[in-house]
Amino acid sequence: MPKRIIAGIQKIGHRTIEGIRRLGHATLFFLLVLLKSGTSLQRFNLVVRELYYVGVLSLIIIVVSGLFVGMVLGLQGYETLQKYGSESAVGTLVALSLVRELGPVVAALLFASRAGSAITAEIGLMKATEQLSAMGMMAVDPVARVVAPRFWAGVISMPLLAAIFSVMGVFGGYLVAVVFIGVDAGSFWSQMQSNVDFRIDILNGFIKSCFFGVAVTAIAVFEGYDSPPTAEGVSGATTRTVVTSSLAILGLDFILTAFMFRGL
Amino acid sequence: MQRATLDLWVGLFVLAGIGALMILSLKVGNLDTYNGSGTYVIKGNFENIGGLKIRAPVKSSGVVVGRVADIRFSTKTYDAIVTMNIEQRYQFPKDTFASILTSGLLGEQYIGLDAGGDEAMLKEGDTIMKTNSAMVLEEMIGRFLFDKASEDDAF
Numbered sequence: 037m038p039k040r041i042i043a044g045i046q047k048i049g050h051r052t053i054e055g056i057r058r059l060g061h062a063t064l065f066f067l068l069v070l071l072k073s074g075t076s077l078q079r080f081n082l083v084v085r086e087l088y089y090v091g092v093l094s095l096i097i098i099v100v101s102g103l104f105v106g107m108v109l110g111l112q113g114y115e116t117l118q119k120y121g122s123e124s125a126v127g128t129l130v131a132l133s134l135v136r137e138l139g140p141v142v143a144a145l146l147f148a149s150r151a152g153s154a155i156t157a158e159i160g161l162m163k164a165t166e167q168l169s170a171m172g173m174m175a176v177d178p179v180a181r182v183v184a185p186r187f188w189a190g191v192i193s194m195p196l197l198a199a200i201f202s203v204m205g206v207f208g209g210y211l212v213a214v215v216f217i218g219v220d221a222g223s224f225w226s227q228m229q230s231n232v233d234f235r236i237d238i239l240n241g242f243i244k245s246c247f248f249g250v251a252v253t254a255i256a257v258f259e260g261y262d263s264p265p266t267a268e269g270v271s272g273a274t275t276r277t278v279v280t281s282s283l284a285i286l287g288l289d290f291i292l293t294a295f296m297f298r299g300l
Numbered sequence: 301m302q303r304a305t306l307d308l309w310v311g312l313f314v315l316a317g318i319g320a321l322m323i324l325s326l327k328v329g330n331l332d333t334y335n336g337s338g339t340y341v342i343k344g345n346f347e348n349i350g351g352l353k354i355r356a357p358v359k360s361s362g363v364v365v366g367r368v369a370d371i372r373f374s375t376k377t378y379d380a381i382v383t384m385n386i387e388q389r390y391q392f393p394k395d396t397f398a399s400i401l402t403s404g405l406l407g408e409q410y411i412g413l414d415a416g417g418d419e420a421m422l423k424e425g426d427t428i429m430k431t432n433s434a435m436v437l438e439e440m441i442g443r444f445l446f447d448k449a450s451e452d453d454a455f
Contacts, residue, residue: 196317
């Protein structure tokens with residue numbers, strides 16, 4: 037019996053050490069990517085190519101989900117607010133919840149599953165088929181040539197996608213509340229404008245999405261680069277990217293919100 | 301994919317993103333009310349500020365003329381010092397009256413400025429002399445009951 041307990045404790049210890057080792061490995065890799073991103077910023081068309089795959093191809097899911105999230109917010113907000121006779125505040129509700137929270141967070145979650153997983157799978161497959169080692173043989177640094185452009189494309193597109201998500205959401209809320217239900221358009225917009233502050237709400241939301249962009253893409257490129265070079269390894273890495281980056285987004289969101297809106 | 305098409309799509313994407321940010325700041329937010337004309341600071345000492353918050357509007361005749369920048373408690377006079385940023389284009393006489401009001405029954409609190417008749421205008425850093433505290437419901441009810449009781453005594 038004591039042997040089994042000791043084995044159990046050993047297992048916990050092993051997992052912890054392994055987790056911390058991976059975290060350190062990921063941090064070093066992140067710094068390496070930053071260090072070697074000079075070339076990819078000089079040859080910017082490498083980043084532009086990745087911007088197409090990471091950003092432009094994510095547009096459809098972002099636009100459609102933004103619209104629907106906004107429409108649902110409009111419906112639900114109206115249902116609740118009309119009980120208190122303040123249905124014109126639905127614009128404020130939709131805009132604030134989108135700009136502060138849902139825009140950055142939901143866009144980042146979608147981005148992690150749409151683009152993050154694609155980045156991991158691509159880099160993982162490149163590693164499994166030894167394309168990365170072949171690059172190394174030709175004295176082309178795979179981190180500078182393959183990883184850094186994808187990283188920067190993700191970092192650039194995330195805030196833009198989050199902003200597009202929020203705008204589509206506000207438009208969706210407008211459609212439901214003003215066009216379908218018939219809330220007064222003037223009070224919808226004016227209440228929204230007087231309650232949404234540029235610095236406190238919009239700028240903080242933008243900063244949040246920048247953080248999420250860095251976190252999601254850093255996790256995605258690391259998981260891809262670190263994946264075992266087998267079919268199973270790549271699929272595991274892709275799953276881990278989505279799970280880890282979703283958890284990272286939600287955790288970071290809590291911390292950032294605590295700093296931004298509570299002034300901790 | 302061809303280079304030119306790729307560039308076009310990415311260009312459109314970046315423009316859409318920047319456009320979305322512009323819409324957020326101008327149409328959804330209130331960036332357009334931050335005009336470039338600058339602001340000047342005036343102060344007011346209030347006995348009780350009620351639920352006044354930083355960034356609450358300062359209104360005159362219902363028009364937003366500035367915002368509350370800072371609220372402090374003074375241990376010298378034991379009252380609240382409220383610092384307000386007023387837009388440069390709105391000048392107020394020295395004997396302007398400042399009171400803390402509530403918009404609607406459950407609305408937020410704001411500072412209302414009623415212009416006086418003085419020739420001299422308030423300048424950067426000046427303090428408003430005449431202020432009126434926020435209405436606190438309990439105090440109001442208490443005063444009402446007290447008045448009622450003293451009325452009853454008279455008879």
